[in-house]
Amino acid sequence: MRKTIILILLGFKLFAGFKIIDVQFEGNRAFRSKFLMEKIQSKVGNEYNEYVLRHDELKLLMLYRDNGYFDVEVKKYIKVNLRKKGVSLKFKIEEGMLYPIKKIEILGNFNIPRDSILSLLRVKRDGPYDALRISLSNYAIMDYYSRKGFAYANVRDTFVVLKDMGVIVKFLIDEGKRVYIKDVQVENRTKIRESVLKKYITLKKGEIYNPEKVTRIKRDLLSTHLFGRIGTKTEGELEQKDSVVVKFILYPSKLLDITFGGGFLSPEWLIAKGGIVKRGILGGEHRLKITGEYGFGINGGRKDNIFLTFTSRDILYSPFNLILKYKLMEEVKDYHSFLKVYEGQLGYTHSENRGGYISIKWKDENTVSDTASYQSYERVLSFHTEVDFRDNPFDPTKGIKILVNLAHGGGFLGGGNNFQSYLFRAGGAIGIGKLVFEMFGGTGKVFYTDLPTYSSLFYTDGRTTVRGLPAYSIGGIVDSLTQKRYYDEFKSFNFQVKYRIIPSLYFIVFYDGLFIQTNYLSYGLGINYITPVGPLRLEFGMCESEKNFVLSIGGIL
Template sequence: MISPGLAEAEVFKIADIRVEGLRRIAPGTVFNYLPVQVGNTVSDEVTGGIIRALYQTGFFDDVRVERDRDILVIRVRERPAIAEIRISGNKDIETKALQSALADIGLKEGRVFNRSVLDRIEYELERQYFARGKYGVVVQSTVSPLERNRIAIDIQIVEGLTARIKQINILGNRAFTTKTLLKQFKLGASRWNSFYTKNDQYSKQKLAADLESLRSFYLDRGYIKFEVKSTQVSISPDRKDIYITVVIDEGKPFTLSDIKLAGNPPVAPERLFPLIQLKRGEPFSRKRVTESAERISALLGEEGYAFANVNTVPDVNEDKQEVALTFFIDVGRRVYLRRIEMEGNTRTRDEVLRREMRQLETAWFSTDLVRQSRERLQRLGYFEEVNIETPSVAGVADQVDVKVKVKEKPAGSLSAGIGFSQSDGILLNASVTQNNFLGTGKRVAVAFNNSQSTTLYQFGYTNPYYTVDGISRGFNFSYREVDYDELVGADYAADLGSAGLNFGLPITDTSRAGLGISYQYTDFTAGDSAIAQDFVAANGHTFHDFVLTASYTRDTRDKAIFPTRGSLRTFQTELAVPGSDLQYYKVRYDEQLYIPLTSRFILALSANLGYGDVYGDLKELPFFENFYAGGPRSVRGFKANTLGPCEIESNDPVGGNLKLTGSIELFAPAPVGGEFEKTLRLGTFLDFGNVWATYDSDLLAPTGFDLGELRYSTGLSLTWLSPIGALSVSLAVPLNEKDGDKTQVFQFGIGQTF
């Protein structure tokens, strides 16, 4: 306010300015906001401007302007500072999240207190809880004064119960039943799984998305005049139930009377019309029209017309309820690629990136080839990020450059780990790996793994571009000590040495063929096992074999960890060539198929088939080359490696030369939110499988192939990508165990996945 003495005084010239009443705020801060300075003349208008300017800072509760001879005196009373903010009663929203939101609005410890800000925050907190369906929330704030002109703020929240959608009504529908239309909604009345899907929690954004889905449903069935007339959302007096009413006007269905192409496209109509998946006389479908236009644009992009526009022009005849559709194509000029530039690859050589590029310089620019190039660079595993920009060349209308920007991640790793599984016991491992050795793209790895059943030493080297065509070449050397008594329960052991050479041939971007040859040394110890002693007596205990392998792999999964779509198919053959001590062959086929059912649920189907047999003087497949089934990564609910034939004398499992296993599993992320949604996966499954010995033997039982011997189990699974490795847990119930089967309901492992 203005001092009366100053108001009545004459105008004067300021000789000095004095500020009184400051405690925390520095005088310089006040002077920065003053609209006057020493030497200015003071009048009533000037003093009013001083007061307004200081009030607008939000620092002061009171401002007075006075005169002491030729000195301008400004007396202020500072607003209190916020010493502490306490929040209680919140469960649905974390305290840290609330404190961060309060700080963004202006309520934070150490800042000047402003009552209007606190009122606005109470309203904002209520709005956030309303968005979560808690319409009965009560937010109360208490301001307590403290010494030294400070205050403490207590915000007490009574969240109340979450309001649930009780009913959704649709009025005005004649062509489709309400039940059919409600299937287009993600929102809905409470049901048994609403705790997981949260379908009964109303939000304005969710309802808008559902109304758009409803609109698309009608437009895809020819109702081009469909309209949502009104939407009403009401809540019960106790604020527990929500009722939604949607009023629609369906209009009448329209059919396609004609389909035309216009714009003189450079591609022959015979190539374009098959991309238009519409037929005359069928109902108009916006979705199929859009998809057809996108396919035409993609084809033109592959032909070098990167900036082509495909516009659909409908000609509506309301009297006949028909639509004549014209695809107008504006291709522009054919675009060529001038230059490819690499950025960010400080370690990786340019040639490693360029050999993955499917888009070539001076060629037509193809959006599809650029996309393929980016995917191939991402699959290398050398980079955290891969971004491709396509700027136009300045001054030229038909040329672009491709700028590949990568962010490298460490290509080498030194790792050591410890884990545990019920089948292998304690797992120790250490490895030194360079996936991008000296920036050349070559892989070098040295590894050591140890468990109760197996000790492994391994060295590997792979050059993925041994030739410019992408043929790879690799060398592998390994030594294993396997105690089968710890692994499967049969009393025998083996020392296995291997040295191999392998080649890989790319067939397509998603498929690859492999060919390898290796020398294998086996030193066998029979122990008390009757079948092992019989085999050693007939064939000896030391073997030198040359094994030829061939494989085919097709991988269309969207990602290697927790895939949501695509498949992984592998076919592999293994042949101990003539001249080897043991002459046998093995064939394997594995397939994993992932089908997205909804945005959260993934159906996974898997099948594994293996068969082995002998030629030459051997009578049956060496039993230490047998297949095994049962356990976490096979048929859950049965103890690892225990299904199939057993020794008659000891009842120890020995595996078989024929294997068939599979699984049907429904996956979903855990309903916990946050980062755990990406690292935690739940599943329910049905496993089946077994192994058989298809040859006659007096030492084994049973023998012969019989699908009636398939074992089944069902249960629940959980996989967590924890900081110390993958934690896998399953609870499985065998459905048809028989006498002699070894079951295991609870199975888990750390450091492995299944």
């Protein structure tokens, strides 16, 4: 030991001020030199340091041994260049054999079956020894025990090396005692009713204590946006008592939001928008949202929209959501068009990415010009469901989304225009590095004896967007007053490749298709910027059949 210290001090004196001018690795087959370089501190340009070099040698040894190379040897060589006042380093590595796991032993599991624990492991018999995966296995076992009520369970691993054969890996489990909930306390510093809290805080006295369930409750409470912050305390956990008191502390949130904004609704319309949202009405899960829009037509005209939405997630303490909507949409050009929609929705959210609703709408459509007028009204009963397994609804890199909508309109509740319709849309994304490939497909059809209101038909610039076609520009059904065109049956696809320039900003190339009486194909390019409230896209597309070159703004699905 004394000799080593003297050599290190001598090295400091001899090579003081020398820089490292080269670092090389020899004999490394398991890891690339670039990877090994990231693990050490002796890098080109750094000042030579004998202590750091010895520490790097030890790091390389531990790296190999942690990955199953127990016979590894690492030797360092130093070459001094007095003229350049520099040092060249070489690490010569003799890796030896990669030791496989010959046997896995589970010890101390008195309450959990061995097979259940084996299914949690990140390593397998006859697979390579990997210290990181074994460490992750320890945490997985402790997490599993915690969910089963053994909150104080501890796991450590050890191994036995069988020379030139393999490794025996042992997991030593100290289960501790099963922990129960002694009491559940809520310190409510908000005005939210107790009935809402009981809906989410489902812990009960006497049940097994599960820290993961406490975390899930906290997350669900925050998702209501009724609380600014939620604190939790578990009395007795630090002392490892066999019963604990779980306490939730609820802090108030800002329940009134006022928003202003604007932008392009489409290439034809510039929209100014404002709104107000009030949450926590009457201390429950009730929300009122009022939004107003005023649009200026690029080629003249105006558009006024008013939207009122009341949402309740607290209907007789059931899992259903009630949504009441009112829309008043007015458009003035060389015609005057009104659309009024009253809608009630009864929805059910199965999970964060699965849900649906049944709705009934009262729709009144009225258009007047200098020469004629048009009026139609209908009642529509529809069923809508969707699943979204994409990792991000606005900026997906993987996963799929499926949407289904079925509708029946007709002479019930004073309506007219009998029809039935379906709409099916599906899409997915695959990310590879900075590239994201997205594909969307859809089909829909309206069956009718009497023509339904135009808003119940399909049109470009909606869910069947084909970039390169103006809004309401194709279809065999024509509104003679507004000259807008619609269609009652379609198939479509959208394919695009996105290249990430910087986070949230993409360059895209796309190819779209819409198939009705005539096939329309479109291609182009553009820019996508993902904002916190949704994607903003600016795209130019050329439709092959129409020879149009059109700006598109908005979303596809």
